[in-house]
Amino acid sequence: MTKLRNLFAMLFGVIIIPTLILMSINYDQTKTFIEDEAKLNNHQIVKQAKVATDSIISQTERISEQVAIDRSIQQFMYEPIDSNNYDDYQIMDDVYNVMTNFMVGTQYIQEISIYKLENDLLISTAETQQPAVNIKTEEYIQKLSDASPMKVWIEPNASGVYWEQLSDFQYIRFMYTNVDELVGFVVIKLKSNDFNRLINEMYIKKDGMLFIADQTGKLILSADNRYRNIVDLHITYDWFKANENYKKIEIEGQEYFISLVTSDYNNWKYISLIDTFEIQSKLKIISNNTILLLGFFLMASLMLSYAMSKGIYNPIHLIKASLEGNTKKIHEYNFYRLLKGEDVDENELVGEQIHHPMKYQIVLIEFLREIQDTLNTDYDYVSCDFTDEECTTLRNTFHEHIKTYITNDRLIEFFYETKTRIVLLLRSEDEKRTDDSKTIHIFETLIESYKPITNCQGTVVIGADTSFNGIKDSYEHLNKILKYKLEKKQMGIIEEKKFIYKAELKKLPYDYHTYLNNSLRASSLDACKAIIIELEEVVKSEFYYASNFSFYYKDVLNTIIGYLYEIQYIRPKDMSDVIQSFSEFDKRFKSINEATKWTLQFITNIFTFLKEDGYNDFNNPVNKCIQFIEAEFMHDISLNEVADRLDISVSYLSKQFKDETGINFKEYVTLTKIKKAKHLLNETNQTIEQIAKAIGYNSTLQMIRMFKKLENVTPSEYRKRS
Template identity: 25%
Template sequence: MRIMGRLGTVFFKLVLSYVVLIAITLAVGVISYFYFSSSFNEQVEKVNQRILSHLSQTIEDDVIVLAEKSYLSIITDEKQGSVLPLFFFDHPIAGNHTKISEIHQQLKAMVASNSAIIDSIGIYYKNNQIVIASDSGISYLDQPVTINLDWLERARKTALLPWAETRTVQPSIYSDSSASDILTFVRPYPYTSDESRIKGYIAIHLKEEAISKLLRSNNPGDKSEMLLLAADGRTISRSVPEKLYESEADKPHIRAILQAGDAPDGFIEAVEDVKTMVSYIKIPSARWSLVSLTPVDEFYKNTVPVRNTLIVICVIAIAAGLFISNMFTRNMYRPLKQITHTARQLFGAGPLPHENEYKVIGHAIDSLSVKVTELEQTLHANLPLIKHNLVLGLLHRKIRTEEELGARLDMLGMQWTQEAYYAVTFKLEAADMEHFPLDKSQFVKYNIIEHIERLGDAERMLLAIELSEQEIYAIVGCKAHDMNAVIALAEEVADYASSSFAIKTVAAIGSMVDSPLDLHLSVKEAVALLKYVFFLPGQRIYYGIKLLHREFSEEEMPEEVLERFAASLRSGKREQIQDIVAEFVRLTQTGGYSADHCHQRWRELTGVYRTFLKDIHIPPDTILCGELLEQFKNIRDIAGFEQWLLQAIDTALEMVELRSGNRTNDIIERVKKYIQAHIRSPLSLDLLAHHVSLSPRYLSRVFKDEVGMNFTDFVTNQRIDKASELILTTDLTVEQIADQVGFNSSAYFIKKFKESYGVTPKTYKHNYMLSVEGKSDGKLEAN
């Protein structure tokens, strides 16, 4: 009974529970180790597959699609009537040497636009036995060549297998670069398997180094390796450049991948006696396989110290626990009971005397940890909002006391000890921001805000927030008054926005204030200074007392300027009109007038012009439409307004001049004669408008009204008429006639001729000859 009584004491219960807990912990640890190892491997495989999927799509877009698009851009050109690089597939070199240079320059431009991935482009013209390449120009194959043409030999053997293996290519004698590793996309023109129809080959040489960088940037570990393999096991690229040309095709894991289906998969296998996670994904469009090889130990290397430390801690804990439990159990239980009682009171647990005390304490600690974690997460998530409200509160005078300011700064973990504060407003060019979708524009603004705040240091404090779609507000705190430092900071931010995102940025700086609580005065001045961006477009930074004096000036621009402008419009003297408009612009820029007053005078000047149109019985909508209306909507500054106004005035004066006599008929006759005299040359509306001193838009409208068809159709008809004459009266070929009448392509000429006459030029001439012979035979029979 005595022994049973001792077994029922708290001391022995605690010792027994500790021993049982140790046994359970060890069992759970062993089971968990094996379970989580297996689960971890599965998760690693999933992560690897996501990386490979993303990388394969990147390779598909950046390499395969780029090569195919480059090929298509060479054989199709929507901007030209003919495709220049295809010229020598059907034409001899003789008499066309200038086109060699043009093709060479076009290929160089294509390479330059994608220089990160494309090494060079070469075109082989079968009939002429030449190769024109972006890096070496023209090479005649009937003469000794100094460029690498191994791709051409391969293309002749396997025309419909577009990808040539990666190999090291020595530079041509025309290049000062070193040898490089490239792979080549080769496709015949036209794209066919019939060798007799192939006119040549187009080769896009891609940099293996660019693909290798993609593989390295997505490598999951230091000892991992990425490989890109062809269907026959040849290595296209790999993340370890030194091993690029090592053969992998005969290795068991590679053979298994090549023989597998198209579905992505993975497995664990010994590779060179190292247990390795092998993951792969197929790229069907090129018949490539993307493979990731990662030693399994690589995944666990960071956990080894933790594991060893936990083992040591467990051993120490077991030994110490057994010793301490025997010595201090009785002394521990009394405070344990008090703690348990307090925990139940604090966390609302009822009086459960038989409940395990350690569970009660554990529940209390868990509850406390959860509450602390939730509080930290809430505070961290709201830091941007707290910062935003702080800046807005100071700039809009919603924070009025030092105590409120101090409380906000404490939440942000900040202390402001500066003695000079400035408000700076950054305005991003709206036209530049419109190029970005909504999510990208938000990213741009947040990136600029982060850049602004990174410029802070021990000498100055910087906080910035987004205010609107195009505006960012910043607070600058300095140890002492230093306007030059603030100007330099604004310049640096404008340069960053321009270089990183191609966004034009201007900034306005308010005057210095001694206290953050007075920043609302500084931002008010900065906002006012931004009004002068329209009138002083050459500046990037707006600041200073001179502009502020203008803002509060009551001086008015003389009415006499508007009166002289109205008189010059009635006189129709263009030089006088230009001088008065230039004077108006100068007054808005250098005069002491407020921005609001200048805007008012600008509207009044436009009103004078509209009144002039009504006086000469020209509806304003007749002129202020189309291109001029779009230009008016996109006016960004006073220089754009000046250009628009002068163009609108010129249009009105041209209409007056044309209405005053028979000048319209004379102009149309001059245009027709010019077209007929220069039928072989390129003819455009801009060229003819310049020839007759009219705007292209107005000439287009007058020409259609007088002739009954638009300018382009008239030119085409004239060329077709001239061509029909040459067909019947000369022995020139179709290509020569097309060139004589100004067509860049004989195919396009034949198409337009058939649209007009219903037959091709050859058939047209044949029919004519038959009719002539028929008439001759009829005369002979009559005789």
Template identity: 20%
Template sequence: MKRSIFLFWLGSSLVILCIPIMITLAVLLRSQHLLNSEVIRSNEALLIQVKQSMDAQVRNMKKMGLQLSLEPKVLRYLEKKDYGSPAFKLETLDLIPTLQTYAASNGDIMDFYIYLKQPKLGVSTSSMAEADILYRNFYSGKEMTEAEWRALMEKNYPGVMESMAAGDLSYIQSLPLQEMNQAPATLVVLLNTDSLKSAISSIQLAQSGSVAIVDAQGRPVMWVGEQIPASGMDFQGLEGDLGTVVDKQNTISYVASEEHDWKYVSIVPTKIYSAKVSQLQNWIYVSMALSLLIGGCLSFWLTRRNYLPIRRMVDTVSPRVKANLHEIKNEFSLLDRFMSEHQQNLDVAEKTIRQQNEALSKHFLARLLKGRVERGVALAQTLESFGYRFAGSHFAVLLFHIGSYQGLFHPDQEMDEESRLQFVHLIVSNISEELLAQQHTVYSAEVDGMAAFLVNLDGEGPEALAGLLDKAKEAQEIIQNKFLIQLTIGVSNIHSSQTSIPQCYEEALEALSYKFVIGQSLIIPYERIRISKNELFYPLDMERQLINHIKTGQYEEAMMAVSTLISTNLSGGILSFQSGKLLMFELIGTMLKATEHMEPHDDGLAQEKSELISRLLGGETFADMENMIYQFLRTVCDFIDARKRSHNTGLKEQVLEYIEEHLADMNLSLGALSLEFNLNGPYLSRFFKEQTGETFIDYVNHQRVRLAKRLLTETNATINDITEKVGFTNSNTFIRVFKRYEGITPGQYRKGE
């Protein structure tokens, strides 16, 4: 057998082991997601600080440009046209301190100059110089040619931030603002990029990555940080004012400037902030692997250790299980099957032992009633072993003879006669024992088909016997009225010792035998039949009169003679059982004498005589036998009377016509025919055979088969329909009769086989 329970336990342990591991893994994934979200929010918050700082610088530049455009000295200077005159030079010398003052007021400014477009010269915070000299002073060695610089200076600017050379950031504005389209000069403020980068780097963001300022075309204006991304990085896909883009290598967060068309972008390598997460993840993976390894080994060891006792039990019980082992799914099912079968065997054994003990106890009680047990000390020990305990020393016996009980069962109820009789005995025993036990100690048994009750009474005398008879009457009424079971009860006298129990049984049996004379469904105490009449009145002249009445077919006179004989013998006291039987046999003998002169070939009458003798010998009561004698008298007298009319030629046609009209009637019988024509049954049977040469049954079956053959060939009716139309009770009987007369079944006849 497969170790299915072992595998199930091992799998269950591993599943339980995997639960905390799966929870840990879920927590790890969730923590990683939360950490990523937190890093992104932190980057965006720091980037907003960078934006606020840079936007403040741009606002300061715009403010300073506005102030310079409104400065009187600057305006007067820009109005000068004689660029080579001494006065112009003096104005320049006077302007330079003013420019120095503006430069000193803002620490983020490295320097600035005003470029005059017409004379091609510029004024800085330290001197005035030609354009080429000015270019060399500020942009020499940088990635911007002089031509490119001059072109930038000739344009008009409303005030913008530009990266004029790599790494430089400048604020450019045309002067004056009032003449923006034809401005004669251009203000260029050179920002201190080192100061700006230092300020940005102080916001921890750039310490772990890079910060870039990107213009509207996605070109980096300035970089801050130790790790400078590749120049090919695409910043044109950064849409919206705020957002984050995460790829395999970097986390890119950006925010749009409120003062310029720039975007401030942070580039943080993913590995920087995921290193600790990766380390934690690695530790968790290692711990999960160790947990699976160690937990799996422990689960296997513990499961195997706990499984071994079950395996030994399975090896022990598997040969004893009756079921097919291949159909059993696991060891628990096998053990459950074994325990169920074992319990069933125990229940069967216990039930068998209980039934055997009960049967032995009942058998012993029956033997005790019949006086077939040893007396003395051995009897007392045997009574004790079977649980018979008597509270007093007075005993009586009741015998219940069960008569008709067919009303208790439904006609369609499927139960054999033996089972029905056992059920009836159970009802009688339980009800009677319960009622009698209300006042006395009672034990019951079945003796020769009768229910016997040994009653141990508390007292004796007429009062005790009257109480016992009342309980017997109550039990009889309940059983007869509610369960339709006919009972005749014989009750013994009360005796005062255990040794008198067999005598009690004999008295009850003798009292019960008088049901033949007194009748059934009565309670017959032994005291009532103790004095009975043994004289029989049956004079010879009355016997001769009865014979003459029978021979002449005079039923009324014959019945009156029998009634006179019976009533005379029953008057003046109870006729003894033996005398009653003798009277019945005398009457039977007389009727047999009266029928001796009849012809020996009268089979119907001979059969009636044989059945009469059988019924009379089995008669249970005097009244039953009397009724059977009257019936026989009616049969004989009707036979004699019918024989006188046997030559009635019109009777045959009437009978045959009646049979033809009633072939479909399932109740068509010789009895129904005799009632229809007011004739004796046996006589009608003989008459029918004399006239047709067939018995009544054969003739009816022939006619029904003839009708069935016509219906089979001329109609499409089913076998069941034809069965009803020809008067059979069911199709099986019809098929059997048809085959007996035709040699084939109805179906074969219809097919022409």
């Protein structure tokens, strides 16, 4: 009993205590690694949500700017307006139509309003209240514009230009004369509930929450009413004022990961809060496994101590027997040398001790050595650019495929050489097997499927292992085959084993297609580059992704092509380059690094051109729209009808048309009608009533009013002057 106790104490000190220390250190390091990975992962998701949300903010500001510079808005704001005058009433009606057109397709905008100080006039797409009740005093508005001269965002329930404190976001753009005198402003009111829902949908963590805070730390948009400011989130202002940050916090005894990023447009802070429950579950599993492993070592030490105390197990004797076995192998190796005709001292041979497994082991050593020497010295093949780690991964993957699709009941030995080919030796104890041709076909199909990755040839040899001569025959047969290069064959599919190369490709952990789409539309070059670089890291992280990288990168190129078509990109060389790269990807890019470098450079070139060129040339949809107006102006046509015919959105067509022509759709139709009227007045004797009907006006009075507005004379006066 004393001996057992002493042995157990020795093993406990030598094995258990060091193991316990190593496990404790490993657990702490694993915990830190998992938490850091989770925090960084959440932070990256928040950054993607920020890009998408910033695109909404950017679009709102662009809409406000386009409204402010619209011709009808400028006329309303800077010219004298009498609401009782019919012509001036038409101007206000045009203002209303302009704002309504800008709202089409923007699901998060609730209303657009414009206010003129001089007349105390408020025009809104919503039901307009009395200006005296709704709008604050001119002095207050002047102070607000002095604090933020050009624009200001008003958060929900904050004081803005209205007397009432609205529960929605408001964006205000002030308008001035040439001498910086305030004349009015444009207000865009967002739907806070829809906006909140939209940004939380962009934040794809289902068990997390996304908040928006202003620069003071007040939460202006909160997914949980319990949190009103950063103090409720247990974060300090020093941590909060950074552009980006993330850490772990504790609220009411519960641990959370919190991340912060800053908007590129109005310095809002996007803050996410996610429960650490998922991480804690992983750590609990690791902790339980550690305890079980420790218990196993404890039991093993106890049993080992008992076996040693009873003399059942003696490691000294085992080591001695192993050394004697090595001497035996040397004798058997010398025997094999004798079989090959080499000079060997017969006194070194112990022939009667030779048995079959040892013969095989010796032959395999010679087999691998001689084949490798033959391939490396006698034949010159194309080399590959794989690292040692990649070779190991490829070797293991191929081994698993061999076991899955060829055999599990044969002994397999194969040999991989990056400069040459994959060699497979199958051994069987059954010399009468009839499926050898099928096995060779399956192996060759596997080799063909690996060629796009490895550029290696393949060779298979099948031999019986019932005798020493069987192994030797297989070895000699293989040497003969290696003298010839195998011809390339068509890619095959093994239906019997359901092996299809590149069948259902494994999805990446994140939706990079959506992220890149959002970043392109937000015109954020840095965000686009960050997404491509992160995609490269993810694809390189796993052999399966890396071996199929062309699939994931072609998806990225497809996203870029779709975006360029959408904005009607006009440089044929760039369009041809990206389309050719997509169609000839496997030939053009041999590595992930090449594909990443080209994609980053191409996106940079695209953004540089768009920035330098200003992109003001007429694009295809606008040309088609103008052609449609020229052909159909005499009918009651609308922007919605033209957009449907061109199969594009109304908001996109409205914006593109205004950007390219300088006026909106309705104004262009009116100009076309008046141009046609002038032609008819000069070239025909038709009456004013006939001309009005010919160009699509329902009443002569309406045609006369629009003609005078644009030409400063009536149609009759114009005809007399001509």
